[in-house]
Amino acid sequence: MSRLRRLLVPVAVAGVTAGVVAVPAAAATPSCDTTSTPYSYVVLYQPGDPQRVVDTELAAKCGTRVAYYPEIGVAVASSRNADFADRIGVKRAYSGGKDIAAKAAARSGMRSAVGALEQTQTLAAGNDLSAQQWDMRAIHAPEANKIDQGSGSVTVGVLDSGIDPAHPALAKAVDPRSSTGCITGAPDPTAWKPTNSDHGTHVAGTIAGKDAARGFTGIAPGVRLASVKVVNDDGYIFPESAVCGFVWAAQHGFQVTNNSYYIDPGMFYCRNESGDAAAYEAVRRAVTYSTQRGTLNVAAAGNSAFDVTKQTKDPNRPHRIDSTCSILPGAIDGVVTVSAIGYAGTKSSYSNYGAVTVTAPGGDSGQRPPSGQGEGCTLSTVFNGGYGTMCGTSMASPHAAGVAALLASKHRNAPPQALTALLTAQADPISCDASACVGPKQNNSYYGHGLVDALDAVH
Structure with missing residues (x-):
């Protein structure tokens, strides 16, 4: 590994309630970016939350589901919106790809993790x-x-x-x-x-x-x-x-x-x-x-x-x-x-x-x-x-x-x-x-x- 680069218990995470994520029943259609580069995010939910809850929230916040793992309450989402993580909650969403792109000027200091010395x-x-x-x-x-x-x-x-x-x-x-x-x-x-x-x-x-x-x-x-x-x-x-x-x-x-x-x-x-x-x-x-x-x-x-x-x-x-x-x-x-x-x-x-x-x-x-x-x-x-x-x-x-x-x-x-x-x-x-x-x-x-x-x- 070089240049080439812990019984599961629901954990309280900022922005996530003890049950499911609350999404307004009649949320207004957001203004979503349709042209920028899309990035993938991991998004936290409560283990066992139904997929419809995930899909509803992601759509309301300018994202789409790529995958959802209900056993662990983790979704993978794609969004073109630069503020997607802010909309979801920055302690609930993260994109490694976007992080790299945002620091492109300093990429020489960001190394991929797989490889041989x-x-x-x-x-x-x-x-x-x-x-x-x-x-x-x-x-x-x-x-x-x-x-x-x-x-x-x-x-x-x-x-x-x-x-x-x-x-x-x-x-x-x-x-x-x-x-x-x-x-x-x-x-x-x-x-x-x-x-x-x-x-x-x-x-x-x-x-x-x-x-x-x-x-x-x-x-x-x-x-x-x-x-x-x-x-x-x-x-x-x-x-x-x-x-x-x-x-x-x-x-x-x-x-x-x-x-x-x-x-x-x-x-x-x-x-x-x-x-x-x-x-x-x-x-x-x-x-x-x-x-x-x-x-x-x-x-x-x-x-x-x-x-x-x-x-x-x-x-x-x-x-x-x-x-x-x-x-x-x-x-x-x-x-x-x-x-x-x-x-x-x-x-x-x-x-x-x-x-x-x-x-x-x-x-x-x-x-x-x-x-x-x-x-x-x-x-x-x-x-x-x-x-x-x-x-x-x-x-x-x-x-x-x-x-x-x-x-x-x-x-x-x-x-x-x-x-x-x-x-x-x-x-x-x-x-x-x-x-x-x-x-x-x-x-x-x-x-x-x-x-x-x-x-x-x-x-």
Whole structure:
């Protein structure tokens, strides 16, 4: 994750009553903008509010419904009106796209959240790639594969830029019936394939890829993959796309999701800040809903090389942050957050820390393996049936998701909380090795509970 960029309880939100949103029965037809660029918004309602209430209010305030998720009381709306959020209530509505457009002059300071810190899109040398998979050996995946490669009844949702179903290592794993596009905030089962980014394809190969001809094997090649496309062609993941993705995962019975991103356009969202409050709550409700429905969500910690608990400024947006502000979705209760290590087994130079559950190989160009054992970054699947290396907590997160998939395969019907307990209990503890790292070996700010272990997961 870099440049390419918590039981559900109704929460009182400014502008929302304890029941439904009150809309005048005979409201006058508003004067609505019909020519300006439309933007998408997440809009908060009370869980269970009927769709007619949503449609009535949106129409009265110059918006149209794109999607509505009554289970969590979150709508996705489109409006051309610049004052749409003000009409709805700024703590009930937010648009990431409009936020970016409004700050276009400073866009160089706004980075999209998905991507790899470093990437090489060239084919790996040699026919047998297994020797170059130092990351798999680090977590004992080859030994685990000899015992259990995961169950086909387990689905891992890859919320990302899409998965290439034609790649020889992924063709048997990708399930088109469970896949969907979520770019607009509404599910589109025809729009889950990648377009201009193979980030999701690389992530997918780490989780469940298998190519016997090239000697490449992921962590859990026996499980199914669902491509849930949440990254647009500019590399952004807006709140409405993430909401759609988590609800889709919940309603389609995914046991695990991988989320190698943070919600754009800001890095931190603040629960008490106008606009941010709506986005934070919408994503929180969606993640919590999926957890309640049996999905374990795994997320990347981020690539800014800082302690996420001690930041006072958002590097992507000019606003101060405090204890009410968090990186989403990783900070939401129940999400497993993953930091990255390199070949030497120490924290990758770029990896965030401070609120970490576990760690996993994400690579580091400064921690190079011996000759013949690959590059400093991790090897996986890329476009055109190829293989390439990428570095980032984006690459660490799918290692943890793959081990979680093995646990879900062995412990059928185990709830997310139980899978998390197993994942952390079986992790191999790593002691602090720098002054910035605080905490005991069993749970510290750099490595959380330790390095995920695929072999322990199948025993």
